[in-house]
Amino acid sequence: MQNCLFCKIIKGEIPSTKVYEDEFVYAFLDIEPQAPFHAVIVPKIHIKSADEINTENSMYIAKIFEAVAKIAKQENLENGYRVVNNCGADGGQTVGHIHFHLLARRNLQWPPG
Ligand code: AMP
Ligand code: ZN
Numbered sequence: 001m002q003n004c005l006f007c008k009i010i011k012g013e014i015p016s017t018k019v020y021e022d023e024f025v026y027a028f029l030d031i032e033p034q035a036p037f038h039a040v041i042v043p044k045i046h047i048k049s050a051d052e053i054n055t056e057n058s059m060y061i062a063k064i065f066e067a068v069a070k071i072a073k074q075e076n077l078e079n080g081y082r083v084v085n086n087c088g089a090d091g092g093q094t095v096g097h098i099h100f101h102l103l104a105r106r107n108l109q110w111p112p113g
Contacts, residue, residue: 001046001097004046004095004096004097005095005097006040006042006095006097006099007046007097009026009028009042010026010042010044016028016029017029019039019071019074019075020039020041020067020070020071020074022063022067023044024043024044024059024060024063024064025041025042025043025044025060025063025064025066025067026041026042026044027039027040027041027042027067027071027102028040030101034101034103035103035104035105035106035108036104036105036106037075037077037081037102037103037104037105038101038102038103038104039071039101039102040099040100040101040102041064041067041068041071041099041100041101041102042064042097042098042099042100043057043060043061043063043064043098044060045057045060046097047060047097047098048096048097048098049087049088049093049096049098050085050087050098051087051088052098053098061098064100065083068081068083068100068102071102072102072104075104077104077105079104079105080104081102081103081104082101082102082103082104082108083100083101083102083103084100084101084103084112085098085099085100085101086101
């Protein structure tokens with residue numbers, strides 16, 4: 001989609017530090033990391049938010065979680081990690097292309113606040 005930051009990152013029009021890529025998914029380091037390891041994982045199709053997941057596109061979400069497991073092994077995140085999706089204004093979503101934060105290498109508190 002035109003004027004979507006993450007579509008531009010996927011196309012390489014905006015630089016990013018790639019962590020993982022396959023046919024369905026692209027993952028890169030967050031520019032403002034909230035943990036010593038903080039990647040953003042996005043589907044290679046434009047889905048606005050979790051609110052727009054449906055039977056046609058949900059395979060991409062499964063692929064994202066397959067990527068999570070691969071990245072965790074690749075990055076040796078054996079102590080665990082957190083996967084976060086922010087949806088909409090109250091959820092704290094600032095980029096309108098669905099994405100999952102993969103946070104690791106620090107003890108993450110719960111509830112998150
Ligand atoms: P959210 O607030 O859940 O919508 O997350 C958007 C995330 O994208 C934030 O954690 C930002 O730091 C991150 N972000 C924004 N622009 C970039 C960029 N150019 N490269 C990497 N991460 C970015
Ligand atoms: Zn997009």
